[in-house]
Amino acid sequence: MDALSDRTRRAIVERLLNGPVSVGDLARDFPVSRPAISQHLKVLKRAHLVIDRPDGTRRLYELNPAGVEALRQYFERFWSEALAQFKVAAEKRK
Amino acid sequence: MATTTVAPVRKSVSVHASAAHAFKVYTEGFDTWWPRTHHIGKAPLEKAVIELRAGGRCYGLSIDGTECDWGTVLVWDPPHRLVLAWQITHEWGYEPDLAKASEVDIRFIPEGPDMTRVELEHRHFERHGAGGESIREAVNKPDGWSGLLALFAAAAEK
Numbered sequence: 001m002d003a004l005s006d007r008t009r010r011a012i013v014e015r016l017l018n019g020p021v022s023v024g025d026l027a028r029d030f031p032v033s034r035p036a037i038s039q040h041l042k043v044l045k046r047a048h049l050v051i052d053r054p055d056g057t058r059r060l061y062e063l064n065p066a067g068v069e070a071l072r073q074y075f076e077r078f079w080s081e082a083l084a085q086f087k088v089a090a091e092k093r094k
Numbered sequence: 095m096a097t098t099t100v101a102p103v104r105k106s107v108s109v110h111a112s113a114a115h116a117f118k119v120y121t122e123g124f125d126t127w128w129p130r131t132h133h134i135g136k137a138p139l140e141k142a143v144i145e146l147r148a149g150g151r152c153y154g155l156s157i158d159g160t161e162c163d164w165g166t167v168l169v170w171d172p173p174h175r176l177v178l179a180w181q182i183t184h185e186w187g188y189e190p191d192l193a194k195a196s197e198v199d200i201r202f203i204p205e206g207p208d209m210t211r212v213e214l215e216h217r218h219f220e221r222h223g224a225g226g227e228s229i230r231e232a233v234n235k236p237d238g239w240s241g242l243l244a245l246f247a248a249a250a251e252k
Binding site: 017072075076078079080081082083084085086087088089090091 | 109111123128212
């Protein structure tokens with residue numbers, strides 16, 4: 001999780017929760033320079049948290065669905081365990 | 095602007111019990127089955143509680159006597175359906191704003207006189223995300239964790 005150790009990068013990831021953006025959008029919204037934004041995006045891409053794609057003359061950056069998938073996976077495991085315990089309780093106390 | 099959505103988690107389990115009994119164990123008997131590991135308070139969990147009405151609180155009672163809210167009953171329709179708001183935010187704290195909470199929808203479907211399928215859907219994870227207006231605030235905070243990102247990080251570290 002080193003990629004998220006920097007608060008600007010965490011804020012970029014939060015911004016991407018609202019949809020894909022260009023470097024220009026981020027530079028306008030954030031109190032940091034455009035080259036700095038590019039550098040942060042590079043780190044996030046290396047960590048597979050963010051993916052990019054061309055959009056006309058610019059590039060759009062968005063959250064890598066596989067990254068957010070980790071959250072789903074957590075709840076997948078959690079609810080499997082919880083419902084198994086629920087089944088035991090429901091079948092015991094009749 | 096398009097919002098990133100996260101696919102819901104869907105689970106189901108069939109139990110040898112009537113829908114009425116299954117609903118009762120899920121709600122009144124919540125403490126008998128809720129995993130002890132899943133608790134947002136600092137002290138260990140003494141009792142897990144769902145208040146049995148629409149608008150009721152979902153909370154954990156810690157052994158030190160403190161109560162930690164984590165949700166609200168959105169739909170109370172015994173013995174058919176229960177919908178809970180999952181109000182957990184950054185660093186596993188309580189999120190008072192329902193608009194920033196995900197939802198857990200639980201349906202109790204009779205499959206016979208003594209058999210019930212319980213279908214659970216946990217959805218709207220994206221609501222835990224921070225809104226665009228809080229970007230600067232997030233950047234300027236000493237430790238800008240919030241919303242979905244904190245949950246994501248916690249999940250990835252487990």
